[in-house]
Amino acid sequence: MSDSKTKMVAPPEGVVGEGFFATKLNDVVGLARANSLWPLPFATSCCGIEFMATMASHYDLARFGSERVSFSPRQADMLLVMGTISKKMAPILRQVYEQMSEPRWVIAVGACATSGGVFDTYSVLQGIDKVIPVDVYVPGCPPRPEQIVQGVMQLQELVKNESVRRRNSPEYKELLASYNL
Amino acid sequence: MALEIEFIKEKMISKYGNKVLNFEMSRDIFSFEATPDEIHDVIRFLKEDEQLNFHFLTDLAGVHFPDNDENHQFAIVYHLHNWVENVRIRVKTYLPESPEVPTITDLFLCANWMEREAWDFYGINFIGHPQLKRILNMEEMVSHPMRKEFPMEDGGRTDKDDRFFGRTPANC
Amino acid sequence: MSDLLLPPEHRYAKIIEKMRNEDGSELSILNLGPTHPATHGIFQNILLMDGEKILDAEPTIGYIHRAFEKIAENRPFYQINVLTDRMNYCSSPINNMAWWMTVEKLLNIEVPKRAQYLRVIVMELARIADHLICNSILGVDTGAYTGFLYVFQFREKIYEIYEEICGARLTTNMGRIGGFERAWSDEAFKKLNVFLEEFPIAWKEFENLFERNRIFIDRTVNVGPISAEKAMQYGLTGPNLRAAGIDYDVRKAAPYSSYEDFDFDIPVGQSGDTYDRFCVRNAEVWQSLSIIRQALAKLPEGPYHADVPDYYLPPKEDVYHNMESLIYHFKIVMGEVPVPVAEIYHAVEGGNGELGFYLITDGSRTPYRLKFRRPCYVYYQAYTEMIKGGMLSDAIVILSSLNVIAGELDA
Numbered sequence: 001m002s003d004s005k006t007k008m009v010a011p012p013e014g015v016v017g018e019g020f021f022a023t024k025l026n027d028v029v030g031l032a033r034a035n036s037l038w039p040l041p042f043a044t045s046c047c048g049i050e051f052m053a054t055m056a057s058h059y060d061l062a063r064f065g066s067e068r069v070s071f072s073p074r075q076a077d078m079l080l081v082m083g084t085i086s087k088k089m090a091p092i093l094r095q096v097y098e099q100m101s102e103p104r105w106v107i108a109v110g111a112c113a114t115s116g117g118v119f120d121t122y123s124v125l126q127g128i129d130k131v132i133p134v135d136v137y138v139p140g141c142p143p144r145p146e147q148i149v150q151g152v153m154q155l156q157e158l159v160k161n162e163s164v165r166r167r168n169s170p171e172y173k174e175l176l177a178s179y180n181l
Numbered sequence: 182m183a184l185e186i187e188f189i190k191e192k193m194i195s196k197y198g199n200k201v202l203n204f205e206m207s208r209d210i211f212s213f214e215a216t217p218d219e220i221h222d223v224i225r226f227l228k229e230d231e232q233l234n235f236h237f238l239t240d241l242a243g244v245h246f247p248d249n250d251e252n253h254q255f256a257i258v259y260h261l262h263n264w265v266e267n268v269r270i271r272v273k274t275y276l277p278e279s280p281e282v283p284t285i286t287d288l289f290l291c292a293n294w295m296e297r298e299a300w301d302f303y304g305i306n307f308i309g310h311p312q313l314k315r316i317l318n319m320e321e322m323v324s325h326p327m328r329k330e331f332p333m334e335d336g337g338r339t340d341k342d343d344r345f346f347g348r349t350p351a352n353c
Numbered sequence: 354m355s356d357l358l359l360p361p362e363h364r365y366a367k368i369i370e371k372m373r374n375e376d377g378s379e380l381s382i383l384n385l386g387p388t389h390p391a392t393h394g395i396f397q398n399i400l401l402m403d404g405e406k407i408l409d410a411e412p413t414i415g416y417i418h419r420a421f422e423k424i425a426e427n428r429p430f431y432q433i434n435v436l437t438d439r440m441n442y443c444s445s446p447i448n449n450m451a452w453w454m455t456v457e458k459l460l461n462i463e464v465p466k467r468a469q470y471l472r473v474i475v476m477e478l479a480r481i482a483d484h485l486i487c488n489s490i491l492g493v494d495t496g497a498y499t500g501f502l503y504v505f506q507f508r509e510k511i512y513e514i515y516e517e518i519c520g521a522r523l524t525t526n527m528g529r530i531g532g533f534e535r536a537w538s539d540e541a542f543k544k545l546n547v548f549l550e551e552f553p554i555a556w557k558e559f560e561n562l563f564e565r566n567r568i569f570i571d572r573t574v575n576v577g578p579i580s581a582e583k584a585m586q587y588g589l590t591g592p593n594l595r596a597a598g599i600d601y602d603v604r605k606a607a608p609y610s611s612y613e614d615f616d617f618d619i620p621v622g623q624s625g626d627t628y629d630r631f632c633v634r635n636a637e638v639w640q641s642l643s644i645i646r647q648a649l650a651k652l653p654e655g656p657y658h659a660d661v662p663d664y665y666l667p668p669k670e671d672v673y674h675n676m677e678s679l680i681y682h683f684k685i686v687m688g689e690v691p692v693p694v695a696e697i698y699h700a701v702e703g704g705n706g707e708l709g710f711y712l713i714t715d716g717s718r719t720p721y722r723l724k725f726r727r728p729c730y731v732y733y734q735a736y737t738e739m740i741k742g743g744m745l746s747d748a749i750v751i752l753s754s755l756n757v758i759a760g761e762l763d764a
Contacts, residue, residue, distance in 0.1 A: 042388060044395050044417045045760045046442040049486075050523055053512075056505040071390035086763075088319045089395065089416045092387060118435060121420035122326050122335045123318060142523050207696050208458070237585055239700075242711050242724035258711065260698060260726075264599075267606050271698070291588030294734050302422070317415035317763060326423060333423045 009035055026164055033077070033103065034159040035065040037152070040076030042096060044083030047110035047142040051082050054145040064152055073099035078155060079132075082142075084112040085125045097132045098181065102167045105159065107151050108134045111141040133175055184266040186211050189233065197223060210260075212271035220257075220274040221283040227261055227270065228288055235261035235270055238289040243299035247329045255280040255305060276305065284310040302327035365401045365409070380408065383745070387416050391749045393490060394759030398737075398748070405745050410737045414762055421764040425723040429688040430456050431530060431666065433723070438524035440727065441761040444483035444704035446475045446515070449527045454609055455699040455710040456530050460664060460692070467655040468532035469611040470648045474545070475518065475527065476610070476701075477641040477648075481552075482511045483704030484592070484634040484641075487756040491631055492563060494753045495572045504559050510548050517541035531665045532658025545649070553642060560635055573628040577739040577751035584625060587735035590728050591706025593755055596633045597625030603702040615647050627754040634756075663690055688718025705729055705756055729761040 012031055014023030039061070041051055054061050055069065070076040073096050085093055097106070108128050111117035114137045116126035128134060135158055138151035166172055189211065193201045200219040205212060215223040227235040239260040246253060253275040261270050276282060284307040285292045296307045297316040304325035307313055315322065324331050369380045386397035395416035401409040421436050428436075437448035450472045457464060464472075485504050492500040512522040517540050519527040528534065563569045579589070584597040594601060600619045604612045620636035622629030658665055662681050671678035684690060694716045700709040706728030715721040736755065740748040 041390075046439055046524055048394075049442055053505070053509065056509075057502050058506055058509045069390075084417050084419055086416060086418050088418065089387070092416075096388060118439075119419040119424070120334050121423055122331070122333065123418045123420045124335075126335070144522060210698055212696070238588060239707065240698075240709060240711060240724065240726040242722070244713065244722045258724075260709075260711070264601050264606070269698070271696075289588070290583075290586040291731050291734060294730065298730075315415075317418040319415075326420065333420070333427050 027160075029164050030160040030162060033162075034156040037064070037066050037078045037105070037155065037159065038068050038070040038076050039066050039152075040070050040073055040079045040096070040100070042079055042081045042093065044085065044089065045112070047082035047112070050142045050145055051080065051109065051148060054148045059145040059149060061149060061152065064149070064156065066152065073097075074101060076100055077103065078105045078107060078152075080107050080109055080148075081113040081128050082109040084117065084119055085128050086123050087125055088123070090125045090128075090131050093128060094131050094181075103159075103162070105135045105155055106132060107136045107138060107155055109138045109148055109151065110143055111139060114139065117141055131179065132181075133179060184233070184263060184268045189270070192230075192233065193223070193226075196226065207271065210269050210271050212273065214273045214275065217274050217276055217282050220272070221285060221288075223272060224259060224261070224285050225288055227272070233263070234265060235263045235268075237262040237264055238285075238291055238295075239269070241285075241292060241295035241299065243303040243305050243327070245303055245328050249275075252277045254278050255303060257282060257299065257305065259285075279306075280304070281306045281308055283308050286310055301325070304328070363399070364411075365399070368401065368409075378403070385745075385748070387413070391494060392752060394757065395763075396733075396752065396757065396759065398740075400745070400748070402745070407740050407743055407745060407748060410740055410748075412733070412737060414733070416763065417759055418763045421725060422723055425720055427719060429718045430690075430692075430720070431685065433720070434528070435524075435526055437725075438526055439760055440725065440764060441483070441704055441708070441729070441758045442523060443486050443756075443758055444479040445523065445525045446479040446527050447483075447701065447703050448708065449525060450476055450610065451699065451701040451703065451708055452710060453528050453530055454701065455697060455712055456664075457659075458699050459695055459697045459712060459714065460530070460661075462531050462659050462661050462664070464532055464610070464659050465655050465657070466611065466653045468657050468659070470614075470652050471533060471537060471657065472528070472610045473612065473615070474645050474648045475515075477644045478511055478514060478545075480641045480704055481638050482508055483756070484638050485556075487704075487753070488563075488631055488634050489559070491573075491627070491750065491753045492569075494750050495569055497562070497566075497569065500559050500562050504555060507548070507552050507555055510544070510552070514541055514544050514548065517544060529658060529665055531661045532656070534658075534666070535668070536657045542649075545645070549642065549646060549649075553639075556635075556638060563631070564635070570628065572747075572750060573631060573754070574626060575624070576627040576747045577743065577754070578624045578626040579735060579739055580625065583735070583738070587738075588731040589706065589735060590732070591703065592633045592637060593625075593630055593732055594706065595619060596622035596629035598623055603700050603707050607700065609699075609701055614651065615644050617644050627750055630754045690718070692716055692718070700726070703728055705758065705761070706732065725764055727761045727764055729757045730764070733757050733762055 012023050012027035014021055043051055108114045113128050116124050136151050136155045138147050140147050190204050200216045201213055203214040227233050239262045242258045244256040255276040257274050259272045284296055296310055299305045300313050301315045301317055365382050372380050381402050383400045383402050385400055386392050387395045397413040399411045400407050425433050434449055434452050437452045438445040440448050485508055489501040489504050515525050516522055517538055519525050579597055581597045581599050584594050598621050600621050602619045617640045620633050622633050666685055667678035667682055672682045692714050695714055697712045700707050709726030711724040712720055713722040739751050
């Protein structure tokens with residue numbers, strides 16, 4: 001396989017010896033999680049079309065371990081919120097987030113999901129971080145597929161370095177409590 | 182034979198007399214006004230008369246005119262289209278405060294949601310509508326947001342300090 | 354689902370109670386959407402089901418209502434273009450051009466022939482992009498993913514042409530009052546020519562993949578038919594109406610932007626079912642390609658925008674170096690432009706049908722009232738009737754063949 005052009009993920013730092021490799025559990029779990037993030041596309045409007053382009057042949061998000069688009073919240077790791085979330089939609093978004101199992105991450109794709117964008121009106125939620133916690137924000141209206149890929153890669157970095165205990169920590173519980181989740 | 186403007190005008194006046202008024206050529210579309218109590222009949226006549234044959238309802242729009250006198254506070258604008266002769270026509274009716282008008286859902290099925298939209302945005306009550314409830318906004322909403330007195334922006338925003346945007350209640 | 358989505362006093366509850374008493378069978382309520390993966394957008398339908406058969410449906414819309422019409426009342430004319438992009442985002446250049454044409458009609462601006470032809474080219478490109486996405490997604494919904502992946506790369510090619518013209522991919526914000534913001538680059542024409550060479554081959558293959566495909570035909574023929582009379586009653590326009598057999602097309606009925614100079618046909622179907630809608634869109638893509646070729650062949654020389662300094666935003670470099678341009682720029686941006694008091698209705702043939710703008714002005718910098726006649730909003734009402742009596746899986750196919758765009762539906 002030496003002539004293969006497939007780029008493998010580098011192993012984490014560790015001690016290599018005869019027949020063994022020792023490293024931190026955190027790093028191994030992080031490595032595994034980061035490279036198999038199953039996306040749940042919560043596409044409401046324009047950015048959803050750009051996400052389709054991201055998933056399709058030209059940009060191919062599958063290269064980053066997101067081959068399987070999980071439309072069921074139960075089996076998804078990262079929630080990609082793409083497009084305007086109106087106040088009518090907000091409770092549904094929250095419900096979808098609640099249905100996801102830990103660990104779960106959220107990317108707010110595009111200006112609307114991030115801050116309401118140009119729609120500073122009575123019917124639009126001014127940023128999804130009013131109802132659910134967000135890990136990565138992708139700017140743009142809509143962002144180019146490269147930007148969405150960049151956002152996913154940023155999230156991969158976060159996931160890689162996240163402690164396995166983070167989800168049990170009091171800080172995390174406090175964060176959720178601040179959203180009444 | 183093309184459908185002549187004068188012909189439509191004469192026909193409407195001979196049938197409805199002073200219930201139809203303000204005939205004008207508004208750019209490329211012929212338009213006139215009808216009183217709210219006759220509007221249903223007028224539209225039915227426009228649709229069912231064999232010579233007029235305006236069989237397609239293109240659009241139904243509500244408009245709010247808070248500066249007008251009390252009998253012209255709201256308007257409903259109907260755009261009808263005769264595909265055979267390729268003629269469009271615009272019919273308007275003006276309504277007072279707490280507007281009410283008969284529905285035209287019995288004439289055009291597509292009027293259903295258009296009227297619901299007008300109810301949602303302007304609070305225009307379409308009498309006889311099968312299911313007059315909010316369509317785009319939340320059920321819980323109390324205001325009719327397209328009326329001029331309601332601001333565009335959400336009143337509950339905390340992240341914007343109007344002083345920094347040069348805005349006062351008068352200019353936004 | 355939770356009571357959040359389905360109120361307990363829902364009107365189906367009684368029907369179910371009654372039907373259970375009559376015989377042993379039991380009806381059920383199914384909540385389809387608003388975030389169902391197969392619905393491609395935010396549509397909620399509460400379905401009353403007898404086994405797999407749909408007895409009744411109650412659509413709920415407005416999940417991405419963004420109050421376009423309210424925003425439009427608070428923005429100067431040149432800023433409203435940004436809103437039209439986000440309406441039907443599958444074919445935003447058509448919306449952009451439609452808005453500029455409305456404003457030009459209001460201000461009585463005559464656009465040069467070259468700009469009109471360029472507009473036709475970009476609008477037809479947008480129509481191809483729109484139909485391409487609709488038909489390939491219809492393929493995905495019937496189980497054929499290949500077609501989607503195959504033609505979607507040509508959508509990328511169309512995006513590249515847009516990028517050459519205006520710098521943006523999806524929400525293009527293309528053009529200005531009176532024409533385009535800059536001349537089309539040579540690269541744009543080069544890419545367009547490459548597209549015209551490569552795309553027909555791929556589209557032919559795409560057609561071959563579906564048109565005589567047994568599975569596809571079984572899934573689509575006689576699924577969700579609508580008669581011509583019903584279609585008119587429900588206000589259908591565009592390909593969905595033409596599939597029912599009525600040859601109404603705004604491009605022919607009220608030609609705008611020099612459409613009368615081009616020779617093209619209006620494809621029509623017969624039964625108004627899903628297969629006919631698919632075929633009409635396919636055929637329209639060929640017509641669009643032909644229009645683009647004609648426009649390129651006949652493309653006149655001349656300016657790419659009308660000479661209306663009062664309304665046309667001057668190029669940025671002039672603004673920096675030229676006093677007059679700076680003044681005009683300032684006046685336009687601050688909304689100090691003369692606007693007549695008028696009422697305008699302008700319609701174009703959008704990707705999904707008659708896209709109309711009803712504009713009332715009172716002489717101020719913003720419209721007094723702007724009503725978007727969104728084709729999706731009008732014809733989505735017919736959906737309930739189309740799916741009644743059909744299977745659940747057919748409902749999905751019908752929805753994607755109608756090409757309902759959530760942004761346009763909810764505005």
